[in-house]
Amino acid sequence: MRSVDYCVIGGGIAGLSAAARLARHGETLVLESEDALGFHASGRSAAFAHFDMDARLVRALTAASLPHLSEPGARRHPALFIALEGQEALLDQLETNYREWAPHVERLTPEEARNWVPVLATSDGAISGALLDRDGRKLDAHALLEGHRRMLNKAGGEVATGARATAIRRDDNRWTLDTPGESFTAKCLVNAAGAWADEIAMLAGVAPIGIRPLRRTVITFDVPEGMDVSDWPFTKTVGPGFYIEPEGRGRLLACPMDEGESTPCDAQAEEEDVALAAWRVEQATTLSIPRLASKWAGLRSFAPDRLPVAGFDPEAPGFFWLAGQGGFGLQTSPAMAMAAEALATGTEWPEELRAVGVEADALSPRRLRA
Ligand SMILES: Cc1cc2nc3c(=O)[nH]c(=O)nc-3n(C[C@H](O)[C@H](O)[C@H](O)COP(=O)(O)OP(=O)(O)OC[C@H]3O[C@@H](n4cnc5c(N)ncnc54)[C@H](O)[C@@H]3O)c2cc1C
Incomplete structure (x- = not known):
């Protein structure tokens, strides 16, 4: 049976980014059920980084991550936050939240917002104001994953795809994991299984922490011929509504920001959510979407307090949680990987996290076991 120091379950952004760092401290192996990395949430994301996040902790993790998000995994692209009728107070709150991390944001009038996105409606339900961040980041999930895989391999670590952990037990102070092909033992098991994080815990005889997968839907559609949307900002309503972002010159991606209950699975778009996405875009813009x-759809997984989790289980030695990255798992992955590295290896807490006011306790699974 092969023996490693760190066995990471999950070949999404959480598992890969942490594994790339852990490999500098000991032999590291990533087990991924699917035949490809990023098959679930990480590969289905809208892949944008911004500060319109409810929790200060998430905004702080984003701030610590941005300096690490550069080409080819990320490129600068503007973000525009629009207030629909009745969302003015939310826009004020967003501006306050945003300025702590990005003091350069600009308040725009509806007319100025329409200079950026000319299809924003002027009629009923039209926008009442906007906030522009010229310094958002368009992310490329596959480039990020590939970068981490290369770093992992360079440090001597490995990824096994098509390797679902089917049984997990604790023997002689080590975790033993069975996959259909091979078994492994590890001194530290990192549970980065996304929507399956609680299932992995239960497989290992560890109490779950309440990770809840919620389905989110995305559509893409072509804009009228001759319209070039490639420079349009990522555009999002500050409250319930939708977001759109360019996918090349003549295509937009849209999401109704839905949260459908789901079990951990290969999520599929439901017709009702697809129709809602198209309807919300049509209501707030002059666009019509005759065909897609x-x-x-993909699963965003949340802890009960909707904050991310990184740390050893308080009751199961060597069982490390790296879960609950919700709708911010890509944009916070550099900071979360730094936190996981420090906590799993017992090394110093990163100054980059301390500088933004993030301490280990805030991420600990202990808070969910009260
Ligand atoms: C529609 C949508 C839009 C989003 N937009 C954004 C965005 O703009 N910005 C942002 O930062 N985030 C966004 N997110 C969130 C982001 O995608 C997630 O937070 C992130 O991908 C979570 O990464 P993960 O590695 O935890 O999960 P995953 O990518 O799901 O990886 C978990 C992996 O574990 C594997 N696994 C499970 N069980 C086992 C087992 N028994 N053995 C081996 N492997 C196993 C799975 O196969 C899976 O590949 C979005 C998500 C969705 C769905």
Whole structure:
């Protein structure tokens, strides 16, 4: 049976980014059920980084991550936050939240917002104001994953795809994991299984912490011929509504920001959510969406307090949680990987996290076991 120091379950952004760092401290192996990395949430994301996040902790993790998000995994792209009728107070709150991390944001009038996104409606339900961040980041999930895989391999670590952990037990102070092909033992098991994080815990005889997968839907569609949307900002309503972002010159991606209950699974777009996405875009813009180019859904997984989790289980030695990255798992992955590295290896807490006011306790699974 092969023996490693760190066995990471999950070949999404959480598992890969942490594994790339852990490999500098000991032999590291990533087990991924699917035949490809990023098959679930990480590969289905809208892949944008911004500060319109409810929790200060998430905004702080984003701030610590941005300096690490550069080409080819990320490029600068503007973000525009629009207030629909009745969302003015939310826009004020967003501006306050945003300025702590990005003091350069600009308040725009509806007319100025329309200079950026000319299809924003002027009629009923039209926008009442907007906030522009010229310094958002368009992310590329596959480039990020590939970068981490290369770093992992360079440090001597490995990824096994098509390797679902089917049984997990604790023997002689080590975790033993069975996959259909091979078994492994590890001194530290990192549970980065996304929507399956609680299932992995239960497989290992560890109490779950309440990770809840919620389905989110995306559609893409072509804009009228001759319209070039490639420079349009990522555009999001500050409250319930939708977001759109360019996918090349003539195509937009849209999401109704839905949260459908789901079990951990290969999530599929439901017709009702697809229709809602198209309807919300049509209501707030002059666009009409007669046909779709594509549609998909993915699972965003949340802890009960909707904050991310990184740390050893208080009752199960060597069982490390790296879960609950909700709708911010890509944009916070550099900071979360730094936190996981420090906590799993017992090394110093990163100054970059301390500088933004993030301490280990805030991420600990202990808070969910009260
Ligand atoms: C529609 C949508 C839009 C989003 N937009 C954004 C955005 O704009 N910005 C942002 O930062 N985030 C966004 N997110 C969130 C982001 O995608 C997630 O937070 C992030 O991908 C979570 O990464 P993960 O590695 O935890 O999960 P996953 O990518 O799901 O990885 C978990 C992996 O564990 C594997 N696994 C499970 N069980 C086992 C087992 N028994 N053995 C081996 N492997 C196993 C799974 O196969 C899976 O590949 C979005 C998500 C969705 C769905």
